[in-house]
Amino acid sequence: MPFSFLVPAFLAGLAALAVPLLLHLRQRDKEKPLRFPSLMFLRRIAIETSHRRRVTDLPLLLLRALAVALAVLAFSRPVFQRAGKALGAPAERVVILAVDRSLSMGHTAVWPVAMDSARAIIRGLRAGDRIAVIAFDDDASVVQPMTTDHAAALAALGTVRPGARGTRFAAALRAARQQMAAANLSRAEVLVVSDLQRVGTGGLTDLALPKGLAVRGVVVRAPSAANSAVTSLAVQRLGGGAAGRIAVSADVRSNALAAARRATLTLTVNNRTAGSRTIDLPVSGLRTVAFDPVALPPGEAQVSVALDPDALTADDAFHAVVPAEASQRILLVGAGDLPPESTLFLERALVIGSDPAFVVERGSIATLTAQRLASVALVLFLDLLPPTNEAFREWVRSGHGAVVVAGPRLRTVRAAPGQLPGRVTGEIDRLADRGGSIGDVALEHPIFAPFRGGGSAALGNARFIRYAQLAADSGSKVLARFDDGLPALMERSEGSGRLLLSAIPLDARGGDFPLQAAYLPFVRRLALHTAGYQPQPLWRTTGEGWRPSGTVADLVIATPTGGLVRPDAGTTRGAADLEALGFYRAYRERAVGEPIATVAVNFPIRESDLTSSPASELLLGVREEAGDPSAAEIAPIAEVETRQRLWRILLLLVGIVLVIESLLGSRGWRGTATRLAVETPPGGPAT
Amino acid sequence: MSGIAPAAFLDPALLAGISDLSLLARTVVDGFLHGLHRSVRIGTSLDFAEHRPYQPGDDLRRIDWRVYGRTDRFYLKTYEADTNADLLLLLDSSGSMDFASGTLTKFDYARYLTASLAWLAQRQGDRVGLVTVRDEMIDVVPPSTRHLNLLLHTVAASTAAGEGRLPRVVEKVAQMRGRSGMVVLISDCYEEPAALCRAVGGLRSRGHDVMVFHLTDPAERELPSGAPGTFEDAETGIRLPLKPEELRDRYRQMVVEHAAALSAGLTAANVDYQAVGTEQPLDGALRAFLDRRLLGTKAR
Numbered sequence: 001m002p003f004s005f006l007v008p009a010f011l012a013g014l015a016a017l018a019v020p021l022l023l024h025l026r027q028r029d030k031e032k033p034l035r036f037p038s039l040m041f042l043r044r045i046a047i048e049t050s051h052r053r054r055v056t057d058l059p060l061l062l063l064r065a066l067a068v069a070l071a072v073l074a075f076s077r078p079v080f081q082r083a084g085k086a087l088g089a090p091a092e093r094v095v096i097l098a099v100d101r102s103l104s105m106g107h108t109a110v111w112p113v114a115m116d117s118a119r120a121i122i123r124g125l126r127a128g129d130r131i132a133v134i135a136f137d138d139d140a141s142v143v144q145p146m147t148t149d150h151a152a153a154l155a156a157l158g159t160v161r162p163g164a165r166g167t168r169f170a171a172a173l174r175a176a177r178q179q180m181a182a183a184n185l186s187r188a189e190v191l192v193v194s195d196l197q198r199v200g201t202g203g204l205t206d207l208a209l210p211k212g213l214a215v216r217g218v219v220v221r222a223p224s225a226a227n228s229a230v231t232s233l234a235v236q237r238l239g240g241g242a243a244g245r246i247a248v249s250a251d252v253r254s255n256a257l258a259a260a261r262r263a264t265l266t267l268t269v270n271n272r273t274a275g276s277r278t279i280d281l282p283v284s285g286l287r288t289v290a291f292d293p294v295a296l297p298p299g300e301a302q303v304s305v306a307l308d309p310d311a312l313t314a315d316d317a318f319h320a321v322v323p324a325e326a327s328q329r330i331l332l333v334g335a336g337d338l339p340p341e342s343t344l345f346l347e348r349a350l351v352i353g354s355d356p357a358f359v360v361e362r363g364s365i366a367t368l369t370a371q372r373l374a375s376v377a378l379v380l381f382l383d384l385l386p387p388t389n390e391a392f393r394e395w396v397r398s399g400h401g402a403v404v405v406a407g408p409r410l411r412t413v414r415a416a417p418g419q420l421p422g423r424v425t426g427e428i429d430r431l432a433d434r435g436g437s438i439g440d441v442a443l444e445h446p447i448f449a450p451f452r453g454g455g456s457a458a459l460g461n462a463r464f465i466r467y468a469q470l471a472a473d474s475g476s477k478v479l480a481r482f483d484d485g486l487p488a489l490m491e492r493s494e495g496s497g498r499l500l501l502s503a504i505p506l507d508a509r510g511g512d513f514p515l516q517a518a519y520l521p522f523v524r525r526l527a528l529h530t531a532g533y534q535p536q537p538l539w540r541t542t543g544e545g546w547r548p549s550g551t552v553a554d555l556v557i558a559t560p561t562g563g564l565v566r567p568d569a570g571t572t573r574g575a576a577d578l579e580a581l582g583f584y585r586a587y588r589e590r591a592v593g594e595p596i597a598t599v600a601v602n603f604p605i606r607e608s609d610l611t612s613s614p615a616s617e618l619l620l621g622v623r624e625e626a627g628d629p630s631a632a633e634i635a636p637i638a639e640v641e642t643r644q645r646l647w648r649i650l651l652l653l654v655g656i657v658l659v660i661e662s663l664l665g666s667r668g669w670r671g672t673a674t675r676l677a678v679e680t681p682p683g684g685p686a687t
Numbered sequence: 688m689s690g691i692a693p694a695a696f697l698d699p700a701l702l703a704g705i706s707d708l709s710l711l712a713r714t715v716v717d718g719f720l721h722g723l724h725r726s727v728r729i730g731t732s733l734d735f736a737e738h739r740p741y742q743p744g745d746d747l748r749r750i751d752w753r754v755y756g757r758t759d760r761f762y763l764k765t766y767e768a769d770t771n772a773d774l775l776l777l778l779d780s781s782g783s784m785d786f787a788s789g790t791l792t793k794f795d796y797a798r799y800l801t802a803s804l805a806w807l808a809q810r811q812g813d814r815v816g817l818v819t820v821r822d823e824m825i826d827v828v829p830p831s832t833r834h835l836n837l838l839l840h841t842v843a844a845s846t847a848a849g850e851g852r853l854p855r856v857v858e859k860v861a862q863m864r865g866r867s868g869m870v871v872l873i874s875d876c877y878e879e880p881a882a883l884c885r886a887v888g889g890l891r892s893r894g895h896d897v898m899v900f901h902l903t904d905p906a907e908r909e910l911p912s913g914a915p916g917t918f919e920d921a922e923t924g925i926r927l928p929l930k931p932e933e934l935r936d937r938y939r940q941m942v943v944e945h946a947a948a949l950s951a952g953l954t955a956a957n958v959d960y961q962a963v964g965t966e967q968p969l970d971g972a973l974r975a976f977l978d979r980r981l982l983g984t985k986a987r
Binding site: 033034035036037038039040041042043044045 | 782783784786793875877904907911916917918919920921922923925926927929934937938941942945
């Protein structure tokens with residue numbers, strides 16, 4: 001039975017065989033010498049050096065050398081090998097086949113070659129070789145765990161299809177590492193069958209692979225990286241109501257084309273062709289194509305723009321869902337004697353916008369019941385304290401918001417602790433210096449997003465004659481200050497919602513702010529932010545999860561491929577994993593009638609870039625895990641122990657040899673070597 | 688001592704049991720003298736020996752004027768039994784003397800012999816002195832009739848150690864000794880025969896009667912038998928890995944040749960040479976001393 005060594009480095013210890021020899025020769029001189037009156041005569045006798053250095057006790061020397069050799073072998077941890085296998089250095093191949101199933105692999109010239117290559121790899125394995133099959137895009141899944149059944153691996157490979165997701169090699173290598181660890185492998189070979197898109201190398205620098213994991217790329221790239229794709233859609237709503245229209249424009253990106261070519265773009269709205277454009281695509285570059293406005297059907301509209309198919313068809317269409325026009329209800333609450341003209345500018349500014357449009361209502365503190373609050377997204381308190389009841393607080397915490405605009409009235413009212421983000425401590429009259437202005441603004445805040453990049457100057461144009469003097473409480477954040485340093489706007493988070501206190505007069509009585517250009521965007525962004533409005537994306541990307549708003553109980557989701565998904569009611573991540581390109585529709589209970597929600601799913605934009613990287617760059621940045629790969633064992637512990645027990649036998653032999661050496665060295669003439677024995681010649685002393 | 692023959696006390700193995708060196712010497716000498724057939728006690732009277740012609744430099748007081756009257760020539764009278772001679776014992780106390788294959792080291796034997804000779808000489812009225820030698824003179828007891836106890840004490844206290852340079856020390860002794868007498872060297876003579884003979888001959892040329900006792904241990908006449916081992920020189924500490932079995936014949940031959948060279952060289956210098964084995968009784972050495980002592984009584 002052949003064997004190998006777990007720690008072959010210890011075999012260098014065989015050099016220690018010289019030690020017994022040296023000791024033997026040295027020890028002879030170290031023995032207790034025989035004291036002799038004079039060596040005068042003996043030194044005259046020619047004594048050959050070689051004679052002096054000759055091994056004088058070969059059996060003992062051999063025994064000592066044997067003991068050393070056996071000890072060295074024992075510490076080298078010899079292990080028996082199973083038939084054709086060596087522990088830590090398997091004779092059979094262990095292959096982890098990672099097949100790229102990303103969108104780019106759907107290229108007509110790539111996928112068949114990739115499959116043929118993968119099959120050839122499996123068929124090229126010898127009996128006993130082990131293989132696992134991993135399919136990966138930006139995620140990886142094991143379609144065939146480690147097995148010696150190559151037919152099963154071929155069958156599993158047959159189930160792999162190119163998808164619509166992006167490429168991330170790190171996911172494949174991480175899955176391969178897990179396979180290796182799960183099978184207790186010390187060494188494995190990862191064969192990545194892929195077009196090796198350059199965009200897929202992200203995340204490799206965070207990856208560490210074990211030493212025994214060898215990665216090779218099996219490149220199946222297309223003859224040319226030429227590709228064109230629709231990479232984005234822009235939808236602009238024109239008008240509202242039944243006469244509303246949408247203007248659709250699409251970005252078309254071409255890359256590495258052999259020559260500029262003419263292509264046709266087709267616009268589809270709710271599965272009906274709504275327009276068509278013929279364009280000339282550049283060899284490489286981006287082209288934005290605008291379609292003629294089309295009538296917006298009631299409800300949400302499913303918009304698609306498709307390009308003439310090329311070799312990679314999956315990225316030739318782009319989808320979007322234009323939601324039905326939504327409106328946000330805003331409730332203005334003021335004191336009973338609040339004159340209507342005092343809110344004229346504010347109301348006009350709020351209702352002038354669209355997408356979403358604001359619907360302004362007026363109310364009073366007394367009407368702020370839970371039902372009333374549930375119908376509005378934002379409450380504006382004009383010189384009035386918000387209510388302190390639990391219904392209002394809970395409404396704010398659930399994600400809504402309120403803005404309190406401080407005026408002369410609040411100066412005389414004492415707010416309850418926590419009722420406001422700050423305190424109104426007085427009123428500032430800037431009439432003497434022709435009014436104050438906004439001095440410091442937190443431009444990073446979403447409210448002031450329109451004023452970034454130099455737009456903040458527009459805010460500074462407004463002059464404020466009188467405004468409330470505020471003092472921020474702890475936990476509140478001052479978003480803007482007047483030029484005298486007093487807080488102008490402050491915010492405090494309440495659960496998922498928010499409460500804002502403003503000293504900025506929103507009417508014309510305190511200043512000329514409503515007459516400035518900054519007033520409109522400020523008021524709109526203030527309302528959107530406080531209401532917690534999040535616009536619905538026109539599309540999502542493959543690989544994301546989707547959960548329709550509201551309850552997910554009894555949901556049925558129809559996928560673009562015609563399948564139905566019934567997600568569990570307790571799902572929190574999402575009702576469906578968005579894997580296919582097109583429109584996912586969610587229904588309640590049964591997939592009939594109008595869907596309760598629809599989402600468009602597109603491919604990752606970068607996936608349409610077919611530029612590949614050399615196979616040698618696949619592992620750039622990948623770190624090697626510390627540790628000895630031989631530490632991982634293939635066999636179960638008991639078997640490993642059985643095959644390693646030779647070291648115990650060797651150590652036992654060392655003991656036996658040393659005992660024999662001791663006995664041999666202390667018996668016979670060896671044990672009396674230094675005793676003096678005098679042979680007196682007959683005739684007395686020599687005279 | 689009634690049950691033991693006096694001569695038995697000449698056995699060195701038996702003498703090893705006597706710690707008192709004075710007692711040991713007296714026992715040895717008495718036992719030795721008891722075994723002689725006739726008394727060899729030397730008289731203290733001045734017995735005429737012969738006349739010899741006058742030579743320039745002779746003491747005029749020793750001229751026999753009666754003979755001058757009869758013959759008209761100057762003759763000097765010479766006498767026997769110059770009994771108040773000096774006896775100087777040179778005891779080799781180098782490290783090589785500290786060797787024994789039996790119960791008695793060479794140095795022990797040498798001490799017994801030294802003490803016995805001193806006791807014997809004292810009994811004959813000689814002045815006895817001692818010099819223990821290594822590479823230098825270690826202890827010096829000037830010859831005197833009253834120094835026996837001091838001599839015995841010095842011998843008892845001396846030890847054998849260190850490296851010896853016998854010829855050099857002997858030459859020094861020869862230079863120091865102005866008064867002629869008898870010099871007895873007791874050593875294992877691990878020196879070059881020529882050098883030692885030349886040094887001892889220097890003593891002889893200064894009018895001393897010289898006697899050399901060459902002590903040897905049985906184990907150094909033969910090499911110790913046994914396995915290969917490391918031999919260490921008792922004086923220099925030099926170590927030599929040896930296989931005695933292979934060297935014994937050549938070693939034995941070299942020892943014999945060394946002894947022969949010493950004997951020849953010393954005899955040629957009119958020096959008595961006596962090889963003594965430490966396994967031998969002391970009487971042989973004492974007898975040789977007495978023989979030499981009798982010859983040395985001839986006055987010049």
